[in-house]
Amino acid sequence: xxxxxxxxxxxxxxxxxxxxxxxxxxxxxxxxxxxxxxxxxxxxxxxxxxxxxxxxxxxxxxxxxxxx
Amino acid sequence: xxxxxxxxxxxxxxxxxxxxxxxxxxxxxxxxxxxxxxxxxxxxxxxxxxxxxxxxxxxxxxxxxxxx
Amino acid sequence: xxxxxxxxxxxxxxxxxxxxxxxxxxxxxxxxxxxxxxxxxxxxxxxxxxxxxxxxxxxxxxxxxxxx
Amino acid sequence: xxxxxxxxxxxxxxxxxxxxxxxxxxxxxxxxxxxxxxxxxxxxxxxxxxxxxxxxxxxxxxxxxxxx
Amino acid sequence: xxxxxxxxxxxxxxxxxxxxxxxxxxxxxxxxxxxxxxxxxxxxxxxxxxxxxxxxxxxxxxxxxxxx
Amino acid sequence: xxxxxxxxxxxxxxxxxxxxxxxxxxxxxxxxxxxxxxxxxxxxxxxxxxxxxxxxxxxxxxxxxxxx
Amino acid sequence: xxxxxxxxxxxxxxxxxxxxxxxxxxxxxxxxxxxxxxxxxxxxxxxxxxxxxxxxxxxxxxxxxxxx
Amino acid sequence: xxxxxxxxxxxxxxxxxxxxxxxxxxxxxxxxxxxxxxxxxxxxxxxxxxxxxxxxxxxxxxxxxxxx
Amino acid sequence: xxxxxxxxxxxxxxxxxxxxxxxxxxxxxxxxxxxxxxxxxxxxxxxxxxxxxxxxxxxxxxxxxxxx
Amino acid sequence: xxxxxxxxxxxxxxxxxxxxxxxxxxxxxxxxxxxxxxxxxxxxxxxxxxxxxxxxxxxxxxxxxxxx
Amino acid sequence: xxxxxxxxxxxxxxxxxxxxxxxxxxxxxxxxxxxxxxxxxxxxxxxxxxxxxxxxxxxxxxxxxxxx
Amino acid sequence: xxxxxxxxxxxxxxxxxxxxxxxxxxxxxxxxxxxxxxxxxxxxxxxxxxxxxxxxxxxxxxxxxxxx
Numbered sequence: 001x002x003x004x005x006x007x008x009x010x011x012x013x014x015x016x017x018x019x020x021x022x023x024x025x026x027x028x029x030x031x032x033x034x035x036x037x038x039x040x041x042x043x044x045x046x047x048x049x050x051x052x053x054x055x056x057x058x059x060x061x062x063x064x065x066x067x068x
Numbered sequence: 069x070x071x072x073x074x075x076x077x078x079x080x081x082x083x084x085x086x087x088x089x090x091x092x093x094x095x096x097x098x099x100x101x102x103x104x105x106x107x108x109x110x111x112x113x114x115x116x117x118x119x120x121x122x123x124x125x126x127x128x129x130x131x132x133x134x135x136x
Numbered sequence: 137x138x139x140x141x142x143x144x145x146x147x148x149x150x151x152x153x154x155x156x157x158x159x160x161x162x163x164x165x166x167x168x169x170x171x172x173x174x175x176x177x178x179x180x181x182x183x184x185x186x187x188x189x190x191x192x193x194x195x196x197x198x199x200x201x202x203x204x
Numbered sequence: 205x206x207x208x209x210x211x212x213x214x215x216x217x218x219x220x221x222x223x224x225x226x227x228x229x230x231x232x233x234x235x236x237x238x239x240x241x242x243x244x245x246x247x248x249x250x251x252x253x254x255x256x257x258x259x260x261x262x263x264x265x266x267x268x269x270x271x272x
Numbered sequence: 273x274x275x276x277x278x279x280x281x282x283x284x285x286x287x288x289x290x291x292x293x294x295x296x297x298x299x300x301x302x303x304x305x306x307x308x309x310x311x312x313x314x315x316x317x318x319x320x321x322x323x324x325x326x327x328x329x330x331x332x333x334x335x336x337x338x339x340x
Numbered sequence: 341x342x343x344x345x346x347x348x349x350x351x352x353x354x355x356x357x358x359x360x361x362x363x364x365x366x367x368x369x370x371x372x373x374x375x376x377x378x379x380x381x382x383x384x385x386x387x388x389x390x391x392x393x394x395x396x397x398x399x400x401x402x403x404x405x406x407x408x
Numbered sequence: 409x410x411x412x413x414x415x416x417x418x419x420x421x422x423x424x425x426x427x428x429x430x431x432x433x434x435x436x437x438x439x440x441x442x443x444x445x446x447x448x449x450x451x452x453x454x455x456x457x458x459x460x461x462x463x464x465x466x467x468x469x470x471x472x473x474x475x476x
Numbered sequence: 477x478x479x480x481x482x483x484x485x486x487x488x489x490x491x492x493x494x495x496x497x498x499x500x501x502x503x504x505x506x507x508x509x510x511x512x513x514x515x516x517x518x519x520x521x522x523x524x525x526x527x528x529x530x531x532x533x534x535x536x537x538x539x540x541x542x543x544x
Numbered sequence: 545x546x547x548x549x550x551x552x553x554x555x556x557x558x559x560x561x562x563x564x565x566x567x568x569x570x571x572x573x574x575x576x577x578x579x580x581x582x583x584x585x586x587x588x589x590x591x592x593x594x595x596x597x598x599x600x601x602x603x604x605x606x607x608x609x610x611x612x
Numbered sequence: 613x614x615x616x617x618x619x620x621x622x623x624x625x626x627x628x629x630x631x632x633x634x635x636x637x638x639x640x641x642x643x644x645x646x647x648x649x650x651x652x653x654x655x656x657x658x659x660x661x662x663x664x665x666x667x668x669x670x671x672x673x674x675x676x677x678x679x680x
Numbered sequence: 681x682x683x684x685x686x687x688x689x690x691x692x693x694x695x696x697x698x699x700x701x702x703x704x705x706x707x708x709x710x711x712x713x714x715x716x717x718x719x720x721x722x723x724x725x726x727x728x729x730x731x732x733x734x735x736x737x738x739x740x741x742x743x744x745x746x747x748x
Numbered sequence: 749x750x751x752x753x754x755x756x757x758x759x760x761x762x763x764x765x766x767x768x769x770x771x772x773x774x775x776x777x778x779x780x781x782x783x784x785x786x787x788x789x790x791x792x793x794x795x796x797x798x799x800x801x802x803x804x805x806x807x808x809x810x811x812x813x814x815x816x
Contacts, residue, residue, distance in 0.1 A: 007621065
């Protein structure tokens with residue numbers, strides 16, 4: 001990380017499978033428009049309940065990427 | 069969520085399988101007595117260690133449900 | 137936990153598989169030098185991104201163990 | 205508040221008018237089933253956006269009431 | 273705590289004697305209606321001042337109990 | 341919110357009328373360049389004082405919008 | 409704010425009308441004894457409940473003023 | 477607390493006897509110069525260690541008093 | 545504290561008598577292996593409930609000691 | 613700041629010289645693409661250690677700029 | 681700190697040189713009216729940006745002083 | 749950081765020169781007994797005041813190092 005400068009953005013991914021998969025989806029979607037992503041940090045783990053069960057997971061991550 | 073009113077309760081579920089499963093157990097148990105559950109939010113992820121390994125996971129979730 | 141005294145340490149485990157596995161790795165490594173571990177609590181969930189995907193997970197846990 | 209004992213519950217009220225009105229709605233609804241309410245504290249102020257405008261406000265309050 | 277599910281409630285106890293006694297009063301009152309209480313955690317310690325002295329202590333505890 | 345991915349941004353709106361109006365101004369301005377806004381959350385409520393009175397309110401909101 | 413030095417104080421204002429009005433009352437009262445007030449920040453929003461309705465609002469603000 | 481305005485100050489009291497006594501000392505000293513004190517809230521509990529034992533307790537309280 | 549360097553550790557002490565006594569037990573146990581302890585700070589106050597009463601108190605303190 | 617609307621972004625700057633210089637680098641880099649920057653706030657101060665010494669500092673700042 | 685009682689105040693100092701200098705300015709100004717200052721703690725580090733560079737630093741410190 | 753496991757410790761360094769130098773002293777002292785230090789994070793910045801000026805700075809850092 002030496003003399004580089006990084007920007008952080010906050011993305012919320014969803015998944016019906018689990019919390020790790022919601023994070024993968026958030027990063028996968030961010031990769032469409034952001035390059036040089038370096039790290040992520042979980043900010044919040046929530047989810048939607050339907051019929052008394054977890055409907056889908058919603059995990060918010062802060063993603064850091066290098067500014068060229 | 070328009071004009072509805074919601075109440076939140078805090079439930080801790082356990083599981084020997086993993087953190088997501090502990091959440092599913094918390095919500096499944098809450099469904100025995102609470103209706104119209106709408107969302108959850110992870111408050112704390114802990115666990116018990118036995119013989120130098122994770123014995124079981126204990127995840128505390130805040131659960132929101134609609135008041136009729 | 138009656139009249140015992142406990143000490144807490146903070147360990148970060150890594151895994152390419154997922155967040156629960158990173159916790160298991162942290163506790164497994166701690167077991168090399170610490171005995172009587174009793175509980176853990178997740179402090180922070182982060183990870184490294186490589187090629188627009190999660191490269192590995194890094195989960196920091198506080199681990200409590202009984203002082204003899 | 206001398207020698208009394210109080211219980212706190214967490215309620216989220218909604219309103220299309222504003223944040224204060226969402227609090228009033230939360231307390232009004234809680235009054236249907238809870239007596240001797242004494243104080244409230246704002247925990248979170250959120251809202252829903254529709255067509256680029258605030259659709260409705262959602263304010264979560266912790267409400268304290270005296271146990272008889 | 274293995275496979276059990278727990279619920280947490282928040283209770284504020286008062287006492288003219290001291291902060292520990294306010295906690296004992298909170299738990300004693302909760303025992304009137306809640307069974308299988310397992311642990312507590314102090315959330316806030318406040319008090320009322322009268323004539324330039326502590327009039328009474330008010331300690332809020334989160335109490336966890338097992339759901340049968 | 342099922343399988344969608346959301347991004348959050350942080351906007352501060354101002355108003356001489358009140359805190360709710362400052363939020364409306366923040367969201368109205370954000371609508372100039374952001375589509376599919378779904379929710380907001382109040383992060384901070386501040387203001388400027390002039391001549392011993394509130395000059396204007398400044399409310400910072402986190403705004404979530406769906407990535408197409 | 410260039411080379412100035414500021415002091416912050418914490419004031420709680422009350423109002424039966426609403427939360428913004430409680431802030432105005434806090435600042436108006438502070439103006440009796442403090443000069444050069446520059447900004448405020450909301451620290452806590454609480455209130456008193458009477459007969460199942462909001463009796464009055466109590467908003468605590470941190471107020472910054474320039475030291476001459 | 478109806479239409480009154482309150483100011484809060486932060487005081488740290490010390491005691492060799494215990495944490496409650498440190499709070500009593502803080503309030504007793506504040507009473508020398510402040511009138512109409514109404515409530516306190518514990519902000520921090522610390523202490524000094526001498527010869528491997530608690531030398532004295534240092535408890536910081538926020539104290540609220542009514543402005544006339 | 546001039547030019548010294550300090551290390552902090554986290555210890556949880558227990559007591560059936562009260563919260564202050566749990567702190568004394570934590571520090572007394574730490575004194576078995578740590579020298580030059582200088583200060584402590586309360587991190588968390590919890591406890592175990594048995595038969596509807598406080599079974600024992602568990603107080604976690606951060607302890608700072610001078611590195612020689 | 614009267615009737616303007618502001619956006620905040622989060623930038624991490626690095627420096628081998630010190631923490632203030634890392635902030636200057638973050639703002640200097642942000643100035644390449646953002647205009648009307650008005651204020652910053654330090655969110656986190658970290659750094660990398662190499663050979664038992666500070667290799668470089670990494671300071672994360674939230675930067676607010678006016679939306680035209 | 682034995683049996684003394686301390687009061688804390690919050691002061692924001694400014695400097696065009698750097699964050700440490702802003703703290704020195706805050707304490708130097710406080711020394712005009714407060715005696716027996718004993719310690720400080722950084723609460724917030726902010727600053728003003730002018731022409732894409734740090735214009736001046738603004739650091740808020742909590743300052744503790746002994747009450748005679 | 750791939751498959752490694754890290755431990756974190758908390759160290760407070762002092763300096764009469766400034767906050768960055770206090771961090772350097774903390775890390776330099778830790779290097780006497782800890783190897784493979786990788787990163788640090790500032791936890792708290794405090795200091796001692798003597799004769800109305802900063803006597804020395806005390807900065808607490810969390811230091812992470814790789815377990816072999």
